[in-house]
Amino acid sequence: MQRFFIFLALCILSLLPALPAAGKAAPRADKFVFGLLMVGPANDHGWSQAHYEAGREIEKQLPGTRMIYIDKVNPADRPGITIPMLADDLIAKGARLIIGNSDDMKDGIREAAMMHPDVYFIHISGDDVLTGKGGRNLSNLMGRMEYGKMMAGFVAAMTTRTGKIGYLGPLDNAETRRLATSAYLGARYAWTHVLGRPAADLHFKVTWIGFWFNIPGVTSDPTLVSRNFIDSGHDVIISGIDTTEALVVAGQARKQGKKVWAVPYDFRGACAEAPDACLGVPWFNWFPGYRLLISQAMAGKWRPQFLWLGPDWKDINNPETSAIGFIRGSALSPAAAAALTRFQQGLADGSVNLFTGPLNFADGTPFLKAGERATDSQIWNLPHLLQGMDGH
Amino acid sequence: MEISLADLLAGVTATAAPLLLAALGETVTEKAGVINLSLDGTILLGAMTGFAVAATSGSLAAGFLAAAATGLAVAAVLSLIGTWLGQSQVAVGFTLTLLCRDLAYFLGSPHARQPGPQLLASPLPLLSRIPLLGPALFNQSLLVYLSIAAIPATWFFLYRTRHGLVLRAVGENPAACWARGIRPRLVQTTATLAGGALVGLAGAGYSLALKPGWGRPQGCEGIGWIALALVIFGGWHPLRVALGAYLFGFLQISTILLQDLFPALPTQVFQVAPFPIMIFTLILIHAGRNARGRKQRFLLRLFRGRPPAALGTTYRQD
Numbered sequence: 001m002q003r004f005f006i007f008l009a010l011c012i013l014s015l016l017p018a019l020p021a022a023g024k025a026a027p028r029a030d031k032f033v034f035g036l037l038m039v040g041p042a043n044d045h046g047w048s049q050a051h052y053e054a055g056r057e058i059e060k061q062l063p064g065t066r067m068i069y070i071d072k073v074n075p076a077d078r079p080g081i082t083i084p085m086l087a088d089d090l091i092a093k094g095a096r097l098i099i100g101n102s103d104d105m106k107d108g109i110r111e112a113a114m115m116h117p118d119v120y121f122i123h124i125s126g127d128d129v130l131t132g133k134g135g136r137n138l139s140n141l142m143g144r145m146e147y148g149k150m151m152a153g154f155v156a157a158m159t160t161r162t163g164k165i166g167y168l169g170p171l172d173n174a175e176t177r178r179l180a181t182s183a184y185l186g187a188r189y190a191w192t193h194v195l196g197r198p199a200a201d202l203h204f205k206v207t208w209i210g211f212w213f214n215i216p217g218v219t220s221d222p223t224l225v226s227r228n229f230i231d232s233g234h235d236v237i238i239s240g241i242d243t244t245e246a247l248v249v250a251g252q253a254r255k256q257g258k259k260v261w262a263v264p265y266d267f268r269g270a271c272a273e274a275p276d277a278c279l280g281v282p283w284f285n286w287f288p289g290y291r292l293l294i295s296q297a298m299a300g301k302w303r304p305q306f307l308w309l310g311p312d313w314k315d316i317n318n319p320e321t322s323a324i325g326f327i328r329g330s331a332l333s334p335a336a337a338a339a340l341t342r343f344q345q346g347l348a349d350g351s352v353n354l355f356t357g358p359l360n361f362a363d364g365t366p367f368l369k370a371g372e373r374a375t376d377s378q379i380w381n382l383p384h385l386l387q388g389m390d391g392h
Numbered sequence: 393m394e395i396s397l398a399d400l401l402a403g404v405t406a407t408a409a410p411l412l413l414a415a416l417g418e419t420v421t422e423k424a425g426v427i428n429l430s431l432d433g434t435i436l437l438g439a440m441t442g443f444a445v446a447a448t449s450g451s452l453a454a455g456f457l458a459a460a461a462t463g464l465a466v467a468a469v470l471s472l473i474g475t476w477l478g479q480s481q482v483a484v485g486f487t488l489t490l491l492c493r494d495l496a497y498f499l500g501s502p503h504a505r506q507p508g509p510q511l512l513a514s515p516l517p518l519l520s521r522i523p524l525l526g527p528a529l530f531n532q533s534l535l536v537y538l539s540i541a542a543i544p545a546t547w548f549f550l551y552r553t554r555h556g557l558v559l560r561a562v563g564e565n566p567a568a569c570w571a572r573g574i575r576p577r578l579v580q581t582t583a584t585l586a587g588g589a590l591v592g593l594a595g596a597g598y599s600l601a602l603k604p605g606w607g608r609p610q611g612c613e614g615i616g617w618i619a620l621a622l623v624i625f626g627g628w629h630p631l632r633v634a635l636g637a638y639l640f641g642f643l644q645i646s647t648i649l650l651q652d653l654f655p656a657l658p659t660q661v662f663q664v665a666p667f668p669i670m671i672f673t674l675i676l677i678h679a680g681r682n683a684r685g686r687k688q689r690f691l692l693r694l695f696r697g698r699p700p701a702a703l704g705t706t707y708r709q710d
Contacts, residue, residue, distance in 0.1 A: 040608075041504065041607070041608045043501060043504045043505065043607075044504070044505060044607065044608070045504070045505035045607070046505075072608070076609070207648070207651065213609060214609050214611045215609065215613075216609070216611065216612070216613045216614035216615070217614050220647070220648050220651075221611060221644060221648075222611075223602070223603045223611055224403070224407065224644055224645055224648060225648055227403060228395060228403070228645065228648055228649070231395045231396075231399040231400075231403065232395050232399075243505075243607065243609075244505060244605075244607075245603070245611070248603070248604055248605055251604075252510055252512070252604055255510065255512050256512055256513055272506075272507060273505060273506075273507050273605065274507065
């Protein structure tokens with residue numbers, strides 16, 4: 001017993017030299033410090049890493065800026081920790097602008113913005129500016145990923161041999177519905193307009209796991225859901241979640257001789273985990289939006305804005321200018337790639353607008369009449385999935 | 393989603409494999425009277441180590457060995473502090489699970505979401521073509537075969553060998569064993585190390601086979617607690633522990649399928665279902681143990697099981 005306590009005391013003593021160093025993290029006054037709150041890990045090869053890398057790019061390209069960040073801001077990793085608490089912490093470390101990168105931070109960011117009117121806040125994927133719930137120091141930023149998802153659906157339908165596409169959805173809300181719907185519309189366009197097949201022969205199944213990534217005991221297991229997709233004949237899986245399980249499972253199945261593919265999401269480097277199964281990845285580039293809003297804050301020209309930034313159609317993968325892009329995967333066939341190029345040209349010049357009626361909701365009620373085009377507001381607030389999609 | 397029965401069974405067998413290894417490892421440990429609560433952290437640390445070593449060396453075997461060694465090392469710490477220094481096994485195990493979890497995330501960060509080797513299926517000739525059972529049992533990875541073989545092996549060791557008898561005796565009454573010339577601490581240490589190695593192997597089962605790759609979340613968080621519950625559910629008997637592992641695997645898969653059958657129910661109901669069902673099962677066991685009436689005696693028979701008498705207690709040899 002005595003030996004144990006001596007051992008314990010030695011362990012504690014060995015840690016003491018580290019304590020003064022921990023206390024030295026004082027803010028540097030010469031920098032414009034911006035804080036980033038990320039829902040997942042900074043190296044998730046998905047949503048959070050895309051934000052992290054944009055922040056690092058800001059540090060390189062906007063002289064005088066410095067990023068501080070807290071990742072894994074979610075109920076599973078940090079139970080009981082609130083967004084205002086973390087915002088207080090970042091502000092104490094010198095942050096003059098704070099970015100919250102998840103839709104479920106909406107209330108917390110709004111509250112923190114009200115508590116700190118002299119600090120700027122950016123809420124990613126929210127719409128407080130549109131609804132008038134945010135203050136003068138709060139802006140919203142989002143990319144028009146609908147285009148990216150349309151491309152994902154397009155390549156999925158061009159590739160599938162069974163006509164069955166699985167969509168690995170996170171949780172059911174307006175954002176995820178419009179993204180899943182965009183993927184479906186892209187798939188349906190390829191299936192009917194390019195391949196000339198009847199729409200009824202295309203099966204598009206959506207399964208929601210319950211959150212943006214796997215939390216055991218809280219969400220369905222995305223690995224199992226992906227495997228079930230494959231077992232039930234779906235040969236292309238489109239991921240709507242922040243992590244790469246769909247691609248990993250597809251890659252594993254391919255190694256066992258199955259002809260299956262996947263389309264990951266969020267991060268331009270996501271295909272690297274299983275390149276031979278990857279048809280491409282729709283990716284977010286947060287740098288242009290960050291640069292715009294942070295520059296305005298630094299110059300004292302801040303105003304509350306709702307920014308829903310689209311692709312730079314001249315080069316949708318231009319890291320300087322395009323807010324969303326689509327990196328083609330090595331598993332994409334030359335014929336599908338050529339068709340995708342034509343599809344992208346149609347989207348760019350407006351000759352292809354997939355949110356055009358007639359479109360019905362899944363329960364049969366009309367969404368858009370024949371020839372009617374959806375407004376941004378109708379797309380942003382999409383209340384249900386569309387007819388032709390199998391999902392709950 | 394429509395899945396054939398053969399695919400469903402194959403999915404259950406594969407899903408349950410690492411959980412089964414961890415639960416059987418804990419069964420062996422607890423049969424010797426030692427409770428190892430570090431399972432959840434050990435599985436994560438084993439998953440990380442296994443993946444990191446396999447990815448770096450390019451050898452799956454090295455990855456699995458490293459994971460087993462990691463589990464063994466964590467168990468050695470528990471054994472040293474719990475069995476030999478006489479501290480609370482529960483406190484040490486719980487602390488270890490938190491330490492191992494954070495170590496896994498911290499040390500594994502450079503390997504997050506990186507491609508790495510994967511253990512693929514090795515179909516057994518002819519047997520894999522048997523309808524229904526072929527895909528479920530004989531078209532699997534070596535890990536699944538190992539997990540299936542571990543069930544009768546563990547049972548045989550515990551109930552049909554002299555060493556197994558000694559191990560169980562130590563778990564019941566270490567003082568009496570000491571009087572008979574057996575060294576209880578040595579037996580407990582051996583059982584803890586063997587159980588820990590199996591738990592570490594289960595970790596690699598996730599990162600190299602079932603959920604290939606490493607990242608946060610890895611997807612096997614919480615599994616260690618389920619394995620601990622399964623040992624109780626199984627009444628410390630390897631066959632019933634295995635049954636529990638397959639039940640949990642079935643629940644995990646079937647709840648995804650049930651979403652289609654009951655579209656009116658919120659999806660969250662199905663997502664959390666396997667966990668409360670396991671808790672409900674534990675309540676049934678408790679009811680079974682306290683059964684007095686005729687109907688209750690049925691429960692007693694169904695869930696009969698008694699923890700080793702010396703479980704969690706510290707044997708002071710002097």
